[in-house]
Amino acid sequence: MDRCGGGAGFRSVAGMEALTSARTAIRAESLTKTYGSGEATVHPLRRLSLEIPAGGFTAIMGPSGSGKSTLLHVLAGLDTADEGRVVLSTADREVELTGLSERELTLVRRQHIGFIFQAYNLVPAMTARENILLPSSLGGPEPDRHFYDMVIDHLGLTDRLHHRPFELSGGQQQRVAVARALVSKPAVIFADEPTGNLDSRTGAEVLALLRAAVDEFGQTVVMVSHDANAAAEADRTVILSDGRVLETISHPTAQALATKMIGASDRAEAPGRAPHGVGSEGTR
Numbered sequence: 001m002d003r004c005g006g007g008a009g010f011r012s013v014a015g016m017e018a019l020t021s022a023r024t025a026i027r028a029e030s031l032t033k034t035y036g037s038g039e040a041t042v043h044p045l046r047r048l049s050l051e052i053p054a055g056g057f058t059a060i061m062g063p064s065g066s067g068k069s070t071l072l073h074v075l076a077g078l079d080t081a082d083e084g085r086v087v088l089s090t091a092d093r094e095v096e097l098t099g100l101s102e103r104e105l106t107l108v109r110r111q112h113i114g115f116i117f118q119a120y121n122l123v124p125a126m127t128a129r130e131n132i133l134l135p136s137s138l139g140g141p142e143p144d145r146h147f148y149d150m151v152i153d154h155l156g157l158t159d160r161l162h163h164r165p166f167e168l169s170g171g172q173q174q175r176v177a178v179a180r181a182l183v184s185k186p187a188v189i190f191a192d193e194p195t196g197n198l199d200s201r202t203g204a205e206v207l208a209l210l211r212a213a214v215d216e217f218g219q220t221v222v223m224v225s226h227d228a229n230a231a232a233e234a235d236r237t238v239i240l241s242d243g244r245v246l247e248t249i250s251h252p253t254a255q256a257l258a259t260k261m262i263g264a265s266d267r268a269e270a271p272g273r274a275p276h277g278v279g280s281e282g283t284r
């Protein structure tokens, strides 16, 4: 298999075009990741396979510690799996992320991917505005001025742009992280609990922006959420349990998702299963 190694750019995966539909943005094949050893072994990903449709809004739900953040980081090329493959399809090519060098991955991420981190990952010494424009100042696409203003306005950040992260509330920092991922309209937006620290009105604004990214701009959104109401905004929801896909549901109601989540938690905590380790919400 062509692993796209070497050189300044990256090469398409040979022959892959014929094998996949144009409607898949990201394909994960048999991803496995293990932390620790012996008694302390944790399996955030257990031969997990998944296809993310292009131009759709996919939510990922699962109990704390079920591997959601790990999966999102591996799909975005921010972390590596021990085994398995991740293939990203952009408008003009397919790229196997697994196997790219750090430098090649950085270029792919900068060009095609926006990521809203669960822990925000803002640069402390930079203002909100500088944080939001950081990807483009590092060589990513230049945001359209009107779109930038619209996103800032919808997120209620207009009068916070010259503050540094320590001068902002948790919710304001989260909104800066959302703006940073959105303003350059990347092909794929990953969002790890993007409404986790927001009141219901601002949370609804964030969901509306993610929905608009899909409906108006044809972007692909993959969002991890604990909140059944947030996930119900998506076109489909993937339920994870214990490093595996338990179920994928199209257009579920919030009520149906809440019920499924109780089932997934029960499964994860059922006696006789391998211990999970402590969930890391709020730290990843």
Ligand SMILES: Nc1ncnc2c1ncn2[C@@H]1O[C@H](COP(=O)(O)OP(=O)(O)O)[C@@H](O)[C@H]1O
Pocket: 035, 036, 042, 043, 044, 062, 063, 064, 065, 066, 067, 068, 069, 070, 071, 276, 277, 278, 279, 280, 281, 284
């Ligand atoms: N860097 C790490 N070292 C060791 N264990 C980790 C690390 N990152 C995550 N884990 C463990 O992997 C499991 C999955 O974590 P994570 O993907 O953050 O879950 P989720 O986002 O679903 O809560 C958890 O048991 C967590 O404690």
Ligand SMILES: [Mg+2]
Pocket: 068, 069, 070, 118, 192, 280, 281, 282, 284
């Ligand atoms: Mg998480």
